[in-house]
Amino acid sequence: MGVTTFTQEFTTPIAPSRMFKALIVDSHNLIPKIAPQGIKNIEFVEGNGGVGSIKVTNFAEGGHLKFLKHKIDALDTENLVCKYTLIEGDVIFDKIESIVYEVQFLASSDGGCVCKMTSEYHTKGDVELKEDDIKQGKEKAMGLYKVVEEYLLANPDIYV
Numbered sequence: 001m002g003v004t005t006f007t008q009e010f011t012t013p014i015a016p017s018r019m020f021k022a023l024i025v026d027s028h029n030l031i032p033k034i035a036p037q038g039i040k041n042i043e044f045v046e047g048n049g050g051v052g053s054i055k056v057t058n059f060a061e062g063g064h065l066k067f068l069k070h071k072i073d074a075l076d077t078e079n080l081v082c083k084y085t086l087i088e089g090d091v092i093f094d095k096i097e098s099i100v101y102e103v104q105f106l107a108s109s110d111g112g113c114v115c116k117m118t119s120e121y122h123t124k125g126d127v128e129l130k131e132d133d134i135k136q137g138k139e140k141a142m143g144l145y146k147v148v149e150e151y152l153l154a155n156p157d158i159y160v
Helices: 016-025 026-035 131-154
Strands: 002-012 039-046 055-057 065-074 083-091 095-106 112-123
Touching: 002 131, 016 026, 016 095, 016 112, 016 131, 026 039, 026 131, 112 131
Parallel strands: none
Antiparallel strands: 002 112, 039 055, 055 065, 065 083, 083 095, 095 112
């Protein structure tokens, strides 16, 4: 099994604590509400959102994905860091054993934040992943971050 690591980051004018609450702590409520064309629902099948919880994201009809299942490995609400593992889904699992994500929200000097994400792809056998292999997933994640950012800009009193 090999491990391929990719990192990405983006900046936003939204305070780090608000982005963390919206994208991590309350994503199961917020995301289906503001992106129903892509996400049907997000449900906890084990736990209530803390470490060890497992949640399933069910996608809207007509998309190339039906579901993804994640396990929360670490949740640091003080330092605004979450680590979770994609453990099941109908995504490139012919090549991948699992994907471990770590997301961190850091304060920037302008009052906003820098969102940093590290993705570790644990591949089967000697499979090598190239950035093009995961480009679509990265683009969808960035699109979702932008939708959340727009929602929080339009609703400044939410998640304060």
